[in-house]
Structure formats: structure tokens, C-alpha cells
Amino acid sequence: MLDIVKRHTRRTQKVIQPRKDTSSLYITGLGGQYPDVIYKADDLEHVVRSLCSSHVESPGIKKLLAINQSSGISERASVCKVSDLSNPLLDPPPIDELSRVFRTLGVDLTVSACEKALLEARLSPADITHTVGVTCTDAGNPGYDHLVSQKLKLRPDVDRVLLHGVGCAGGLSALRVAASLAAGATQRGRPARILIFACELCTIHTRCDLSHACENGGEASIAHALFSDAAAAIVLCNDIGLSAKSQPIYELLDWGNMILPGTSQYMSFFTDPKGFKVTLTKEVPQKVVEVIKPMFERVRPSLTSKKEEGIYGSLEASDCDWALHPGGTAILKGAQAVLNLSEDQLRASWEVYRTRGNSSSPTVLLVLDKLRHMGEGRDKVVAMSFGPGLAIEAATMRRCR
Numbered sequence: 001m002l003d004i005v006k007r008h009t010r011r012t013q014k015v016i017q018p019r020k021d022t023s024s025l026y027i028t029g030l031g032g033q034y035p036d037v038i039y040k041a042d043d044l045e046h047v048v049r050s051l052c053s054s055h056v057e058s059p060g061i062k063k064l065l066a067i068n069q070s071s072g073i074s075e076r077a078s079v080c081k082v083s084d085l086s087n088p089l090l091d092p093p094p095i096d097e098l099s100r101v102f103r104t105l106g107v108d109l110t111v112s113a114c115e116k117a118l119l120e121a122r123l124s125p126a127d128i129t130h131t132v133g134v135t136c137t138d139a140g141n142p143g144y145d146h147l148v149s150q151k152l153k154l155r156p157d158v159d160r161v162l163l164h165g166v167g168c169a170g171g172l173s174a175l176r177v178a179a180s181l182a183a184g185a186t187q188r189g190r191p192a193r194i195l196i197f198a199c200e201l202c203t204i205h206t207r208c209d210l211s212h213a214c215e216n217g218g219e220a221s222i223a224h225a226l227f228s229d230a231a232a233a234i235v236l237c238n239d240i241g242l243s244a245k246s247q248p249i250y251e252l253l254d255w256g257n258m259i260l261p262g263t264s265q266y267m268s269f270f271t272d273p274k275g276f277k278v279t280l281t282k283e284v285p286q287k288v289v290e291v292i293k294p295m296f297e298r299v300r301p302s303l304t305s306k307k308e309e310g311i312y313g314s315l316e317a318s319d320c321d322w323a324l325h326p327g328g329t330a331i332l333k334g335a336q337a338v339l340n341l342s343e344d345q346l347r348a349s350w351e352v353y354r355t356r357g358n359s360s361s362p363t364v365l366l367v368l369d370k371l372r373h374m375g376e377g378r379d380k381v382v383a384m385s386f387g388p389g390l391a392i393e394a395a396t397m398r399r400c401r
Helices: 003-017 039-051 059-070 084-085 095-123 143-150 167-187 203-215 283-303 305-314 327-341 345-357 362-372
Strands: 026-032 037-039 076-078 132-133 159-163 193-201 229-236 251-260 266-272 275-280 323-324 379-388 390-401
Touching: 003 039, 026 039, 026 095, 026 167, 026 362, 037 251, 039 084, 039 203, 076 229, 084 203, 095 143, 095 193, 095 203, 095 229, 132 143, 132 167, 132 379, 143 193, 143 323, 159 167, 167 193, 167 229, 167 251, 167 362, 167 379, 167 390, 229 362, 251 283, 275 390, 283 379, 283 390, 305 327, 323 327, 327 345, 345 362, 362 379
Parallel strands: 132 159, 132 193, 323 379
Antiparallel strands: 026 229, 026 251, 037 076, 193 229, 251 390, 266 275, 379 390
16 A cells, blocks of 8 residues: 555655745634533433443444543533434434534534634625635535535635545645635636534434434444534635635645545445434554555645745655644554654643544644644644545645744
């Protein structure tokens, strides 16, 4: 696997160079929103024991309960009350009911995150030229981005893009698409003020997965010991789209993505009449850690200008702060080892993981939001996220002091 990635990196690296004579792109606002319901490991254990009382000694349920208690996550956020999740007299809600929940509560979470990002960017809804939304926990049409746009009162001629099927990689997938749109707008001499948002309601699918576990001898996904519900938003502008009031937070330097061949079976999220079923295999952390360093090498040239390289030399991974998708302790510790990073360089990823766990696509954006409030930090930032495929997304940034 690593050899395949290295060969792919050698073939493509020459086109992933610092861009010359092109307009800069800036993140000018960020916002995040978790729901109000907070629960701890003991709450999930209560849910599992209530719904799977006859299977608690099965290997699958025992593994889920063990990971739940040892994950290192202190609390997670949900739109569901623990009492609703744990009631054995209630049938798992059908997929159409779950979609209605997403298209009300999920949209409200997203609007709240967007309003925070717009406020920081000092923009009104009328200023937005494009939107890029992402989710994997709803598949309704029109997409939830349409509902978010309506609630925010965005202009009807805003260019809209909605991504699906990218899972935990989605936050940076949306940023990558937005960056390409902004670069295209610059080429056409037009302003780009792009509202990017991600929302996932992972916990509403807990009863679906546990229902299947009871029907299949206790074979349960470990995902429900790791995931929260959340929304996040950022505003990305090109030079033309910046106003005199804009105060950029990060300059976006480069972005890229890659699919790891032969790994699509390790992570999946498929529709079921009772919700979405999650598959996370034990191979995921190892495969992700294997590709982090080669992916860094692809985007590394963007971190240093020719002038800086002549004075300081090329930057190493350990010269940067990192916004790494906190998919679990094995991934965070593995990244620290292969890149020679300190825990401080991953402090925002660790903080988000310990306090709220993994919220799928919004998580890496929440990490970027958290990072800028955790001390002065290093000038350059590398962000990475991972999703079904297996896919890896990367972006490099410079703090705007």
C-alpha cells in the first residue's frame, strides 16, 4: 500500500507546486455548533444495555462497550435525548423520519454555524456568491443546502454545490471544491465570497445499528462509541471578494486529495430502511497513518516560498501546527509518531476529540476553529481528513497575523 502511494506521489508531485502569479485565497470567518444534549460513556452503555439486553455478552457488543469506556472521549453531543435512544418499547425510526429530523434540527445547527462564520467575516447573507455544503447523514432532495440558503436568506442566484459520499473527509473536500471555485472566479475577474458548511447527525442512526446488532447475534459497529452530532462553517474569499472590513484568519496555500487503492471495504455508510449503517474496520487507523506522510510530501512545497526556502530551507512536518481529523487515538498517536510531532502540534485535534469526539465531516473545520484560539502557534498549518474510499484530503495554510 505505501509503495503504491509513494509511486502515485512521485508521478503527481511536480504539479503540486506553490502557485505563482495567482490571487490569494483567505478564510475570513469560522463557526461551529454542537447540539445541547450532552452524554457520557455511561449514558451510551445504558442505551446499549437497554436495547440489546439479550446480547450484552456477545463479542460485538462487548467490544462496543469496551471501546465506549476506553475511547478517551469525555462527552459527546446529540440532538437525541438519552431517554429516547434507550427506550426498548420504541421501534427504530424509519429513514424518512430520520431525514425529517435532519432537515429540521440539522438545518438549524448549520444555520447557527453559518451565522457565526458570517458575523466574523463581516459579511451579510447578500454578500455570499457561492455555497459548498456537505453531509453524509441525509440524502433528501432538494439538498439541505437549499434549506440552509433559504433560512439564511441568501440570494437566489448564489452558485450552489452539495457534496455527498465523502464522510469524515468532507470538511476539507468542501474546502477544496470552494478553493477551485474561488480560483475560477479570480480567473474571470469576479469576486468570490464562499460559504462552506458541513453538518452530520450521526447519533440519530444509533438505534438502526443496534437493531441490526440484535438481529445478527450482537455484531455492532464501534462508531457509536466515537461519534457526535455537529455543524461547522467557514467563509473563503478571493482577493477580489475581500472588503476593507475583512480580517483574514488563514491564507489557503494549497489543497489536494487521494484515494488509497484497495481500501474501499474498510469504511462505509449505507442506507437502510431504519437509517444508515456504519462500517469501520480495524484496518482503518493503520491505512490512514501509512498515507499521512506521503500526502504531506505532496503539499509540502506550498509551505515555503522560494525566498523563504533560500533563507530557512524547506519546512518539515514538525515545523507546522496540525489540524488533523481526530478519527481516534490510534490515528492521532500514529500521526505523531510518523511525522515526529509533539502533542502540542496536534493540541486542537486532541482537544476536540477529548471533549466531543468525532463528528464526521464538520470535525476538521471545528479543529481549525479551535486551533486559532489556542495560543500564538506556528505560522504554517497543515489540515488533513480521511473518509470512505479510503480517501485522504489535505490543505496547507498560513496564519494571518
